[in-house]
Amino acid sequence: MVATFTALVRGGGRWHDGSGTITYSFPTKVPGYFPKVDYDGVAGDDAVRILEFNANVVDEIVPFGADIGLNVAQQAAAVRAVTTWNEFANINAVRIGVGGGSGPGTQVTGDGTLASVSGGTPLARGDDGPNPQVDITSVFANGLNFFGTTYKELFVNMNGSVSFGAAVSTYTPTTITAGGTPLIAPFWADVDTRLDTTDPITGPGPQAVYTLDTTNKIFTVTWPGVDYFNVNATTHIPLANKFQLQLYDRGGGNATTGNDFDIVFRYEQIQWTAGDASGGKNGLGGTTAHAGWTSGKGDFEEVPASGIESAMLNLPTTPGNTGERGLYVYQVRAGEVVTSDIIFGAWAAYSTDGTDEDGIAGLPPSTVAGAPVLSTYPGADIQNKLLGQNAQSPAGATIGTPSPHGDLFFNNNYGQGITNPGFQDYGQFTFLHEYGHALGLSHPNGKDADPEYDQQLTVMSYNRHPTQSDKAGIDLKAAIYPITPMLFDIMAVWGLYGANVTTRTEDNTYFGPAVDGTTRVYP
Known part of the structure; x- marks a missing residue:
């Protein structure tokens, strides 16, 4: 048999014909659209099942609500993988909010830097208020559809929501959960703007302001350097937090149902996390700020940094669910907060046979140590419980809608290669490999270790570089791995999406030599 790139697209699918867009994001919780199973016969604690990509074997079961967030190093590896594949084919993968069926508003761009807005209505200086009710129909003609209820007004709350x-008006935050009033909070903490404490705070002045942009269809609330309670205390040390909430109109609704929209959090500067009345001292300690959203009906999500002082302080420099520093985007479609076409997640998996696969593409994740595994599942009809499609065949996915077809989950129990992937190591290779599955590529001829192929030809092969043929005897830390998709990968995705002729037009080399100049990695 002659090795050929067509072996990578056996039965494969594609997201679009080269003219479309794929969105990606980094959610923190198991997406609610995955099919649920009752894993123990107890009502109310449904779970998802994980299906291992290669053998279609159920590894374990995990309840909904579990954390699947990637750490900073993992997000960076995922962004590198997306960027690398985009380089040579018209995959057009963009972070959530930039593409994938967005409506009439302008696209979400930038990072945590506050979006420039003109004019607006400042909130009068105060503590825990004022919290004016604002008519938003000049931006959202049909109102907003937030979990089945149409809202044409909202309250702008001094304390970051x-x-x-x-x-x-509550000044000490709590965990943003399912109960209470529907809330969207970029930074829920005790804001105090009673004094114009511009020294040593630089402009703009610390008054919250809201803006109705009727041209671009964006509602914005900016906290442009706000201080914490108590500004009147003689020992108060002024500090400034600069953050912003934007709601982008995405159309899709009518007078009865209300519009679709995007929720955008931007964090430019965070210097304090708690007010004096929340147990804080000089803006720190006490009850730390929280951020996220809740429907008030059982649906909610928090920014991972919520309640963690150091993490909240680092929001401006930490990648959000977009992969951009300080920027979070949540898409609300038909009333539900949805994820993007391809989501990246991680968990700590413990499989029934003791083998922990490194990356699983295409299906829901398992997450916590000690989660019930297959051996505890009551019932023999296992096949009917599986989710069917995997990332090798994503043709059934609908662009702009959530789908399990392209989701990738990485096993934090596999070791440092996955939990702390570097630029030139096994972890980065795994992100390249699993993302290739999500794009529609298979293992060569459907075999992970087809002897006709190795990683010098394709990242979709399990066989190492030909100089390292003894796979079992290679230390992962000493092995060499591709730092880019290889020749057959390029040809295969050209066939699916078409060649990207807009990059590296000055020569015919896609990538240069290994960054550290060693022979451990290769382009």
Whole structure:
């Protein structure tokens, strides 16, 4: 048999014909659209099942609500993988909010830097208020559809949020959960703007301001350097937090159902996390700020840094669910917060046979140590419980809608290669490999270790570089790995999406030599 790139697209699918867009994101919780199973016969604690990509074997079961967030190093590896594949084919993978069926508003761009807005209505200086009710129909003609309820007004709350139905003046934050008033909070903490404490805070002045941009269809609330309670204390040390909430109109609704929209959090500068009345001293300690959203009906999500002082302080420099520093985007479609076409997640998996696969593409994750595994599942009809499609065949996915077809999950129990992937190691290779599955590529001829192929030809092969043929005897830390997709990978995705002729037009070399100049990695 002659090795050929067509072996990578056996039965494969593609997201689009080269003219479309794929969105990707980094959620923190198991997406709610995955099919649920009752794993133990107890009502109310449904779970998802994980299906190992190669053998279609169920590894374990995990309840919903589990954390699947990637750490900073993993997010960086995922972004590198996306960027690398984009380089040579018209895959057009973009972070959530930039593409994938967005509506009439302008696209979400930038990072945590505050978006420039003109004019607006400042909130009068105060503590825990004022919290004015604002008519938003000049931007959202049909109102907003937030979990089945249409809202044409919202309250702008001094303490770092907007809410629906009632103002929220509570100054000490709690975990943002399913109960209470519908709330969208980029930074829920005790804001105090009673004094113009511009020294040593540089402009703009610390007054919250909201803006209705009727041209671009964006509602914005900016906290442009706000201080914490108590600004009147003689020992108060002024500090400034600069953060922003934006709601982008995405159309899709009518007078009855309300519009689709995007929720955008931007964090430019965070210097304090708690007010004096929340147990803080000089802006720190006490009850730390929280961020996220809740429907008030059982649906919610928090920014991973919530309640963790050091993490909240680092929001401006930490990648959000977009992969961009300080930027979070949540898409609300038909009333539900959805994820993007391809999501990246991680968990700590413990399989029934003791083997922990490194990356699993295409299906829901398992997450916590000690989660129930297959041996505890009551019932023999296992096949009917599986989720069917995997990332090798994503043709059934609909662009702009959530789908399990392209989701990737990485096993944090596999070791440092996955939990702390570097630029030139096994972890980065795994991100390249699993993302290739999500794009529609298979193992060569459907075999992970087909002897006709190795990693010098394709990242989709399990066989090492030909100089390292003894796979079992190679230390992962000493092995060499591709730092880019290889020749057959390039040809295969050209066939699926077409060649990207806009990059590296000055020569015919896609990538240069290994960054550290060694022979351990190769382009």
